[in-house]
Amino acid sequence: MSFSMTGYGQSSLQFGGYKIMFEVKSVNHRYCEVVLRMPRDWTGYEDMLRRKIQQHIKRGRVDVIINRERDEETGSGPVLNRSAVKSYLLAADELKDEFGLGGELTVRDILSMPGIMESKEDAVGSLPATLDDYSEVLELGLTQSLDSLLEMRAREGSYLVADVEQRLDHLKKLHSGMAELAPVVVSEYRDKLRQRLSELNDGTFPFDEHKFGLEVAIFADRCNIDEELTRLYSHFEQCRMLLNGNEPVGRKLDFLIQEMNRETNTIGSKCNNLMLVNLVLDMKAELEKIREQAANIE
Incomplete structure (x- = not known):
């Protein structure tokens, strides 16, 4: 399953007379960047929380905000013992x-x-909050908010994958059109060249069939796009395999899109046919749309 890099999650817990609130949000980023904001006296937990996040998120900027406020219901107001x-x-x-x-x-x-008078925490028999106690609470609250974030990233990721797969299907149709037109380009060039030579021949020079065939063969070799079409089709299949995998695929998709653009540009430089040029332009436009969507995939 592919994940989007955009998501949001939150959770809250009561502990030590405080309500501890967790807010996690992520956006696109080339690498995994984690930014933590929390009370200064909890900075000792930063490495532990950062490692926890990096276990679940491989790519994207993740902003984590942890706040606390006195919980009036479970606060430390004195009660009768x-x-x-x-x-x-x-x-x-x-x-x-x-x-x-x-x-x-x-x-x-x-x-x-x-x-005779004691805090509510002591009244219900709770122990003083130690370093290990807060470590467990912060990890639990972060896990809960991360679960919500990952659920949203997975849901949006499924939409992105569906859109990219639909566009890959359209690229395959354009690819089929190119494969059908490729032989026509040579035959059209041969017929037009023969017609033009016939129009120009005023009887002062003989028509050399051998040279004519050589010229057509050179043109056919120069505008041959079989290799480019084969590589394009291979890239389509690799993209689909990546999208259906379980690993982060954003960077690999970006590389494959660059390769597909390169092959498409090569076809555009070789083609000498208006219909083929239009197919190339359509493919480049579709690849750009896929690139924009892939930029959101982890």
Whole structure:
């Protein structure tokens, strides 16, 4: 499957009292260029994230934006530690029973005791965020956004492949037209040359059939396009094989398109027929359209 180089993906996760948002977008580029933007204290994860991206994307400019904001629902606002309150009250009762002490604990007394108020993360028993914790979270969030990006690139890539294959079919029709016209060019030249010589011959010089045949043979050799047509057809088949493969094919397609243009130009320089010239122009226009589409393929 061939992929487009254009795509977009996003995802978000909650961790450590923050909402972490991932945004990944890619555009055309000759090589694989990764640009990361994230909070400064997370720059230590850049190499790990870059390697993760390069495992999935071989060509294109990839912009990754990672932001975080305080999550109000799972933030670190203080909450009451009910188990600690019960422990303090139980300890007060034991002091009264064992040592005969009097007095009552007030709300102010209890709230001033350590451990009574804690963050929501601690209240639900979560551990402090360590370096490894953030590494796993960032990798997970990036993977989710990359999956969305790759899905979009695959979907657009299928459209590009279908369009290029349709244009290859049209090129084959033009190729068949050229193959049919190639022999006609020589026969037309022979007939026109014979007619012109007949018109010019006023009886002062004999018509030399041998020289006439030699001239036609030289012209036939000079305008022969069999080799160019054979190479063109081979390039068409190679393009189709590349498009149906599983490897990045953008650069190879670009090379094949250059070769097809070269063969087409050679045919144009050799042909001496208006219909053949028109077919050459149509083929060059179609190749240019394919080149524009191939520039979007990874």
